[in-house]
Amino acid sequence: MEDNLAKVKISDIAEKAGVSAGTVDRVIHNRGEVAEKTRQKVLAIVREMNYEPDILASTLASKKSYRFVSLTPRADAANPFWASPTEGLKQAWQEIRHFGVSLDQYFFPYHDRAAFTSELDKIINNPPSGLILAPIFTEQTIQAMEKLTQMKIPVVFLNTLVEKQQNISFVGQAPVYSGMVVARLLEYGLHQDAQISIINLVSEKGGNTHILNREKGFREYFSSSAKSSAIQLNTINITSQDPLEFDSLLEKHIGIDDVKPKSHGIFVTNSKVFLVAEFLEKKGMKNFNLVGYDLLEQNQGFLRKGIIDFLISQQPHQQGYNSVITLFNALIMKKEIAKNQYLPIDIITKENIDFYLNN
């Protein structure tokens, strides 16, 4: 733990090797223009003396600068989720900007494929040192990744994973497992002959792999749970934006058993769970166990009221934060980077929510 021995410096190595500091520097950074024999000699001494570069002095002297760019959905009323990752990006940047890092945040409207593409083009035309990308649209991402890889620009995928790409890392949640967690929570609170509705509230425009995987994990759990073989699952997909239609669809599917109230669970596969909570509240339907995703303001309210039982959170702020740190570790600290950085699947209740809100 303790290093009593004074720090070894480049000048120490230079002296011992009988060369100049410049030569040692060339060896250490593999910049060539050094005789092989000299190189070996210096390398040996570097190892022998256990040299560790002073990163502060190094960045101060080198005057290198790094431009990090992020491309994420814009947070707005329809998409409050993205406010947190955006904040997380900024906060991490604040902590590392002394190392000559700048951060440009680019945005696109969540469902706007064209905007996504054109922002990506802009980025490619003014290449950054590293890119943090929320790869919402799969095809466009794959196309861009081809160019980015060629240009040797390291890319971190944020929140969404596109498989088989040359991204240096993915930072986000494992959606299949989060579905299993929800399954577990519903099973734990329901009778063994309960009925469960899986509700997908989606736009038709894609960007829904998350949701599919969450449902997949959820169903997997029940298909392998002996305990709950009598539980019935049915899926409801609602794409309509029209409130009236929404209500009647819900009523049709979950309202029916109201006469003979029976243990009934509802799994909303994304952050729109507050819409279902609103419906239940309006209709005075209390006999439901309701679980969904993300700590949006609206969801918080229903969680505190007890209409939503659990929310699954995916550490959105930390996702943004970790993405920046990942690029920093790769480019400035030259560390090895894990390809997948899965964040915890947090289970949130009325009782612990306050401890998750800043994070």
Next chain:
Amino acid sequence: MEDNLAKVKISDIAEKAGVSAGTVDRVIHNRGEVAEKTRQKVLAIVREMNYEPDILASTLASKKSYRFVSLTPRADAANPFWASPTEGLKQAWQEIRHFGVSLDQYFFPYHDRAAFTSELDKIINNPPSGLILAPIFTEQTIQAMEKLTQMKIPVVFLNTLVEKQQNISFVGQAPVYSGMVVARLLEYGLHQDAQISIINLVSEKGGNTHILNREKGFREYFSSSAKSSAIQLNTINITSQDPLEFDSLLEKHIGIDDVKPKSHGIFVTNSKVFLVAEFLEKKGMKNFNLVGYDLLEQNQGFLRKGIIDFLISQQPHQQGYNSVITLFNALIMKKEIAKNQYLPIDIITKENIDFYLNN
């Protein structure tokens, strides 16, 4: 976000103020020996030009060094919990050591009050720049804090809180709330006429404020829950280390109703929950909902087997990590520090545990 304007340096200010860099430095760091008039002038320009010091250059030039010391229980077979915070301390140190920070970790055997005291004495006799302290023993802590405060050594409390002290911060969990979370989880899974046992597995030697507060939160929850007014709570305190006695005590309290199996919850108020799980497994008693604390190896096993239903985790690694960063922010970055840094109350199940193990 973008700062196109070149960074403003001390020399820029010096030039504009018509003084030397040394004088600007004296003003910025309040080191006196500057005429009031000069001081005002420089200060005005500093503000006007929006000067932000280059922390890298500053630490490189100043050659200051900081000695951080931690005093925590030693992790051992009887106390595996403390391995994680210890690791967290080390990891944070790795990330900031470039700033001239060293870390000395001191330890004491968990229940050894004398060792705690004598280690504290050692620390006070060789004063560090800052101290991270797990204040297990309240009285001794209060005594030491008097001296430490006088010596102006900033102290961060780790994991345990002692009230009304001059510590700059506390990093840990809010035990009362964690008790409420457990109450919620048990209530959610039990019938309304269930019976719940609260089991405190403690040594008589003190250091148990945590446990008392967890039970307090737990009981508070039920005393204000209309829904579960029929639930019976009873507390069992077991101080014995003798396995036979342990078994017979448990049998007496929770074994009784086995004939007429009824919904039964068990809340173990600390990480020793695996002892109760062992007992239930051995006796083949399946009709229990069991919740306890911390991701010890032993607990993990029983969680995966389904004998423990939920574990509450308190981000032990992050606690250690954040403590070091707190001292760093206070001493090197000169930032404002929040007095209480509560970490999330994580709810862990078989399905999400893998995503919490590295943290």
Next chain:
DNA sequence: CTGAAAGCGCTTACAG
């Protein structure tokens, strides 16, 4: 292929 010198932005004695 190699070395000497200047410089990154800030701090620290020292001389006056």
Next chain:
DNA sequence: CTGAAAGCGCTTACAG
């Protein structure tokens, strides 16, 4: 009370 100079450990042209 103030300034000039040297130095922190590393990197970057430049000359040879």
